[in-house]
Amino acid sequence: MPRLIAVAFFLSPCVAPAQKFDRLALTPPMGWNSWNRFACDSINERVVRETADAMVSSGMRDAGYQYVVIDDCWQVARDSAGNIVADPAKFPHGIRALADYVHSKGLKFGIYTCAGTKTCAGRPASRGYEYQDARQYAAWGVDYLKEDWCNTSTQDAKEAYTMMRDALYKAGRPIVLSICEWGTAKPWRWAKEVGHLWRTTGDISNQWSYMYADDGRAGGGGIVPILDLQNGLEKYAGPGHWNDPDMLEVGNGGLTPDEERSHFTLWCMLAAPLMAGNDLRSMTAVTRAILTNREVIAIDQDELGKQCYQQSIVDDLEVFIKPLSGGDTAVCFFNRSPGTKTLDLRWTDYGIRGDHAIRNIWEGREQGRTSAPFRASFGKHQVILLRLH
Ligand code: GLA
Numbered sequence: 089m090p091r092l093i094a095v096a097f098f099l100s101p102c103v104a105p106a107q108k109f110d111r112l113a114l115t116p117p118m119g120w121n122s123w124n125r126f127a128c129d130s131i132n133e134r135v136v137r138e139t140a141d142a143m144v145s146s147g148m149r150d151a152g153y154q155y156v157v158i159d160d161c162w163q164v165a166r167d168s169a170g171n172i173v174a175d176p177a178k179f180p181h182g183i184r185a186l187a188d189y190v191h192s193k194g195l196k197f198g199i200y201t202c203a204g205t206k207t208c209a210g211r212p213a214s215r216g217y218e219y220q221d222a223r224q225y226a227a228w229g230v231d232y233l234k235e236d237w238c239n240t241s242t243q244d245a246k247e248a249y250t251m252m253r254d255a256l257y258k259a260g261r262p263i264v265l266s267i268c269e270w271g272t273a274k275p276w277r278w279a280k281e282v283g284h285l286w287r288t289t290g291d292i293s294n295q296w297s298y299m300y301a302d303d304g305r306a307g308g309g310g311i312v313p314i315l316d317l318q319n320g321l322e323k324y325a326g327p328g329h330w331n332d333p334d335m336l337e338v339g340n341g342g343l344t345p346d347e348e349r350s351h352f353t354l355w356c357m358l359a360a361p362l363m364a365g366n367d368l369r370s371m372t373a374v375t376r377a378i379l380t381n382r383e384v385i386a387i388d389q390d391e392l393g394k395q396c397y398q399q400s401i402v403d404d405l406e407v408f409i410k411p412l413s414g415g416d417t418a419v420c421f422f423n424r425s426p427g428t429k430t431l432d433l434r435w436t437d438y439g440i441r442g443d444h445a446i447r448n449i450w451e452g453r454e455q456g457r458t459s460a461p462f463r464a465s466f467g468k469h470q471v472i473l474l475r476l477h
Pocket residue numbers: 123159160207208209236268290291
């Protein structure tokens with residue numbers, strides 16, 4: 089090699105710039121997270137192991153659920169070298185052993201931290217320890233990291249999450265980065281290159297229509313207020329980068345079965361990450377049937393990766409449309425009213441042209457073609473989910 093070229097080669101080190109791990113989460117992540125049901129006090133390694141077992145025995149793994157994620161409160165301190173320490177009383181065998189157990193079930197393992205000085209529950213968080221923590225997660229076998237936004241003072245969200253992205257990349261193990269800053273800094277505008285999903289609102293609550301007073305987060309509350317905050321965000325979602333309207337409340341007791349079905353359906357229309365938030369060990373047959381309906385999940389997981397858009401809303405009848413791969417279309421009618429609604433419509437009024445077969449997904453049957461008028465009735469807070477094919 090001529091000397092000049094050799095010197096130039098030597099001077100330009102071949103260090104790839106940090107980036108997020110590519111090709112993770114090409115469809116919205118699916119799994120379970122401990123927070124909605126177990127919060128801080130009830131989470132421990134026995135619950136996590138039994139949840140992994142239940143994810144397999146309930147058929148959820150085979151339906152596509154993959155990540156078992158421990159949320160806040162697994163950590164208690166840092167050791168003298170600054171390493172994060174798991175609560176020895178609740179996780180006596182340590183995180184590595186738990187990750188191994190989850191992996192042995194053919195599942196993936198996730199954990200939680202926070203970008204600030206302390207987590208939302210006041211536990212040690214990652215500010216100033218990003219690289220050290222990322223190395224630790226990689227060594228433990230973590231596959232998914234949820235990073236929260238409490239106690240961040242004047243930190244800049246994009247900078248903070250980019251720091252963790254770079255730290256994870258440097259640690260070398262592909263880890264999904266779930267950004268949880270509640271939509272305050274409009275992550276849909278900047279997070280595509282930083283994380284794989286980002287929360288769009290404040291925390292979901294286990295209720296239908298409760299709305300938070302402004303708590304400094306980007307609104308939120310029950311199912312309907314969170315749903316309403318997703319309108320207009322559809323252009324920001326796609327393979328590898330998803331809007332996250334928060335984890336599921338299906339099976340947690342605050343919703344009627346109809347409302348649970350609607351919540352799940354609407355989240356699938358939104359191409360939302362599907363993180364079950366209930367106790368998988370004791371769920372009812374109804375809850376299980378909702379969470380594992382493969383035709384509904386297929387709409388969420390469609391490889392085109394389009395989030396639905398709101399086609400119309402008139403008198404508490406809301407219509408969502410989600411383009412699917414192969415030219416199919418999902419249409420969801422949502423009855424927000426306290427009474428029954430009757431549909432009697434022509435498809436062209438909804439911008440649907442041509443002659444498509446109609447599959448009514450929850451009823452599991454074909455229901456005519458789009459060349460004819462469509463008639464149906466449905467009750468309070470119910471959805472009708474159709475796949476035009
Ligand atoms: C925040 C997050 C929640 C949960 C809790 C844990 O409120 O938004 O999803 O992680 O913290 O303390």
